[in-house]
Amino acid sequence: MSALTWAVAAVVTDDTGQVLLCQQGRGERRYALPGGRLRPAESPVRAALRDIRAETGWEIELVDLVGVYHLSGPTGQTSPGRVGPLPDVLVHVFRACATDGHPPADPLPGCRLSWHSPDALPEAVTPLTRAAVADATAGRSGMLRDVPPLPGPTEASPPAARPAEQDRTATSPDGRSGVGQPPEQRGEAADPSRRH
Numbered sequence: 503m504s505a506l507t508w509a510v511a512a513v514v515t516d517d518t519g520q521v522l523l524c525q526q527g528r529g530e531r532r533y534a535l536p537g538g539r540l541r542p543a544e545s546p547v548r549a550a551l552r553d554i555r556a557e558t559g560w561e562i563e564l565v566d567l568v569g570v571y572h573l574s575g576p577t578g579q580t581s582p583g584r585v586g587p588l589p590d591v592l593v594h595v596f597r598a599c600a601t602d603g604h605p606p607a608d609p610l611p612g613c614r615l616s617w618h619s620p621d622a623l624p625e626a627v628t629p630l631t632r633a634a635v636a637d638a639t640a641g642r643s644g645m646l647r648d649v650p651p652l653p654g655p656t657e658a659s660p661p662a663a664r665p666a667e668q669d670r671t672a673t674s675p676d677g678r679s680g681v682g683q684p685p686e687q688r689g690e691a692a693d694p695s696r697r698h
Contacts, residue, residue, distance in 0.1 A: 506590050506591070509538065509539050509594070510539075511535035511594075511634065512537060512554055512595065512598040513595065513634055514598045515600075519639075521619075522536060523535065525614040525626075526613060532626045532627060533624045533627045534630070535595065535634060536554045536613075537550065538556070539553075547596075550562075558615055559605035561601045561602060565599060567597075568597050568637050568642065569634070569637060569642070569643070569644060570647075571593045572590065572591070572593075573590065573593065573649050574648070595630075595638075597643075
């Protein structure tokens with residue numbers, strides 16, 4: 503196991519059973535579950551509530567833990583400008599529901615939110631998202647699952663079609679970019695030296 507990053511995500515559903523996904527405005531633009539990294543001394547529950555509200559604008563209620571998903575970087579693969587292998591990521595994925603009919607706050611710039619039927623997810627969805635949505639909609643809880651890494655640069659699938667809207671990168675109030683989901687969930691390489 504290489505360096506380890508702890509993260510959270512949630513399968514957020516509405517009254518009709520559709521799942522909320524975020525398509526980030528950079529990288530391969532994959533669809534992923536809303537979430538982010540844990541801060542030092544922060545519990546997964548607090549991190550999920552904080553990150554999902556910041557990324558989506560939605561207040562959510564956590565129902566239960568779908569599972570803990572282990573994402574490992576491909577052995578020996580490094581990203582341009584980075585030293586060493588990609589970090590492994592442990593993601594606590596919760597089942598959640600939106601507590602109101604509309605978001606009370608604006609989402610972070612760069613996150614394009616959309617609702618999808620669990621049976622018809624977009625093709626450009628992360629492996630973690632596909633596995634967690636399948637587990638959540640099947641009613642599973644407490645899963646412990648290894649998720650295969652995303653395809654490497656030579657195996658990558660074609661990027662998703664880009665909307666006409668200009669790309670924007672999510673930033674935190676203190677100006678850090680890439681706030682929200684771990685890069686591995688968005689289909690990007692991680693920088694093991696950065697911790698939120």
